[in-house]
Amino acid sequence: MSEPTDIDNDEEAFAEHTLIGAIENQIESDNPPAAKATFNKLTLVGYEREEILNLMAHVLAFEIGAMLDEGRAFDAQWYETALRALPELPPEKE
Numbered sequence: 001m002s003e004p005t006d007i008d009n010d011e012e013a014f015a016e017h018t019l020i021g022a023i024e025n026q027i028e029s030d031n032p033p034a035a036k037a038t039f040n041k042l043t044l045v046g047y048e049r050e051e052i053l054n055l056m057a058h059v060l061a062f063e064i065g066a067m068l069d070e071g072r073a074f075d076a077q078w079y080e081t082a083l084r085a086l087p088e089l090p091p092e093k094e
Contacts, residue, residue, distance in 0.1 A: 019057035034080035042086060055086050062090050 026035035035056065042052045059082045067074055082090050 015061075016057065019060055020053050022060060023053050023056045032076060032080050032083075034083040038083040038086055047087070052086075055089070056083060058089060059083055059086065 023035065026032065027039050030036045038056060039052055042055070043049070047055075059079065063075060063079045063082070066072075
């Protein structure tokens with residue numbers, strides 16, 4: 001197995017930054033409403049902003065991965081349900 005390269009690390013950082021940016025836009029625009037509601041809920045129970053954004057980005061990445069794997073459109077209903085379930089993360093695929 002090869003060691004990670006700077007390119008791999010740069011790609012991961014770019015992906016993370018892009019996902020976090022998308023989440024911040026969703027919260028700001030209140031679209032979907034579950035984004036702002038989830039952010040507010042997790043803030044009220046004591047999660048830090050960075051941790052909340054990472055959890056929400058994980059859910060978004062999970063749905064994007066499922067979309068690509070299954071060749072289907074974005075499932076907004078699943079996404080909103082998964083956001084509202086945080087801090088419980090979606091189960092990993094086997």
